[in-house]
Amino acid sequence: MTSPSPTPSATAVPNGFEGSAQAAEFIQRVTAFLNGELADLAQAHGTHEDHSPSRALLQQVWRRSHELGFYGMTLPQPLGGAGFSVLDHVLIKEAIYATGSPFAPHVLGELSGPPRLGALIKQATPEQMQRIILPVARAEKAICFAITEPEAGSDAGAVQTQAVLDGDHWVLNGTKRFISGSPFCDVAVIIASTSEDPRQRETSAFLVERERAGFHIEGGYKTMAGQSHTANIVLTDCRIPATNLIGERGKGLGLALGRISVNRLLHCPAMVGLARVALEDAKAHALRRRQFGQPIAGFQAIQHQLADMATELAAARALMLWTARSLDAGADPRAETAMAKLFCSETAFRVADRAVQVLGGEGIVQGSRVEFLFRVLRMYRILTGTSEIQRNTIAKELLNPSNVTGR
Known part of the structure; x- marks a missing residue:
């Protein structure tokens, strides 16, 4: 990659x-x-933003991170979690x-580890805990x-x-698309319809092991960020024990969205x-790149770009941290x-867009880190709920009669 390594100011714990x-110590x-250690590992294996690591390499990272006490940070404390507040969690992940x-x-295993367990831990049976959750x-x-x-x-x-009950087994058929972490999963949490009436919505959650007959991963595509840790899961007459149901029948969507905020x-x-x-x-780049006898950081046009980037960021x-404190306060x-x-x-995304503009020709060349950041941050406007869905949620809350003050 042509971009420099992160400067110390980008990673150090700041004053205040x-x-x-x-x-702070965890960070x-x-x-x-x-x-x-991981920078050396990435260099040795040629891993960078546009070259995804192999499953074997990821497993090495996961296990080493677990040894050092990082991997299970988000788990409940009885399972080895750190017990951090939402604010601490946000600050650690940012760093x-x-x-x-x-x-x-x-x-931290965000694509395929403990953070994916979420509410499953509270709903899992003792057998599910031993067989899947703890591993x-x-x-x-x-x-x-x-x-x-x-x-x-x-x-x-x-x-x-569809998940259809057949004796003491469920039989699953259907296709899941754009599933993060699926290319290297051992087990998937599948949200499926268990309704016997197509006009009625009823969803349930299941643990489905990759090794089961009828479970297939279909990849072959990359995201616009150039990464290949997303694929489809195709289920064809996939039989799983009835004990693989997570929680109650019909509560799958609530389980999936229970911690949506x-x-x-x-x-x-x-x-x-x-x-x-x-x-x-x-x-x-602005301090290093020289034009007309001086660094381009001396030009007001560049200074204003950087000032806007820093201000909006x-x-x-500030909004992120304020919201974290609200959640910690029980709201x-x-x-x-x-x-x-x-x-x-x-x-x-606007910050990344301006960064490309500041770097000019270097910013639009594949292999430049800001070019990658432009692509990956564009994706976040889609991932985990589009900007339009967020606006719908905001408007719904604003116009909720219980939240509207009458005159």
Whole structure:
């Protein structure tokens, strides 16, 4: 890659750190891991933003991260979690992505590990805990979450994958599309319709092991960011034991969306962290690149670009942290978490866009890090709920009669 490594200011814990002392110490250790051992590993294997790591390499990262106490950070404390507040979690994740490491999405297992378990831990039976949940927590197995289908995206309840009870087994048929982490999963959480009446919506959640007959991964495509950790899951007469049902029948969508407010917020630090990398790269280039006898940082046009990037990024970060504090205080700020996801994704993309402009010709060449950041941050306006869906949520909350003050 042609861009420089992250500068110390992009990864160090700043003065006036907003989180706990424990979070600050965690950040120092995890960023040292990313910038040291994992940076060496990436270089040795030719891993970078446009060259996804293999499953074998990822498993090495997962297990090493687990050994160092990072991988299970998000788990409940009885399972080895760190017990961090939402605010601490946000700050830690921001710092991880601000390293610019290609392993940033993997060090906490975000695509295939403990963060994917979510509400499953509370609903899992003891047998499911021993067979699947604990191995995922120990980085021994990878898991993915599969809701999206050709006709079910923003309307998650419209899933057409069918699960039919046949004696003491469920038989699943259908296709899940654009499932993150599916190429290297060992097990998938499948949200399927269990309704016997096609006019009635009833969704349930199932644990489906990849090794079962009728379970197929269909890949062959990359996202616009050039990565290949997304694929389809095709289920053809896939039989699973009835004991693989998670929680109650008909409660699958609630299980999937039960922590939607928190989950929306927890995508924001990735965007903010990546935008920080874009800003740092733009600053470094502006100070290094010379035209007309001086660094281009001396030109007001460049200064204004950088000033706007820094200002908008600070505003997005402030909204993110305020929302995290609201969640820690016990609020359920549905509109605010949607606002955070909307504003952070739109702002982070604008920052990347300006970074490309500052770098000029270098910024539009594949292999330039800001060119990659432009692509990946464009995706965040779609992923985990489009900007339009966030606006719908915000408007719904604003116009809810219980939230409207009459005159």
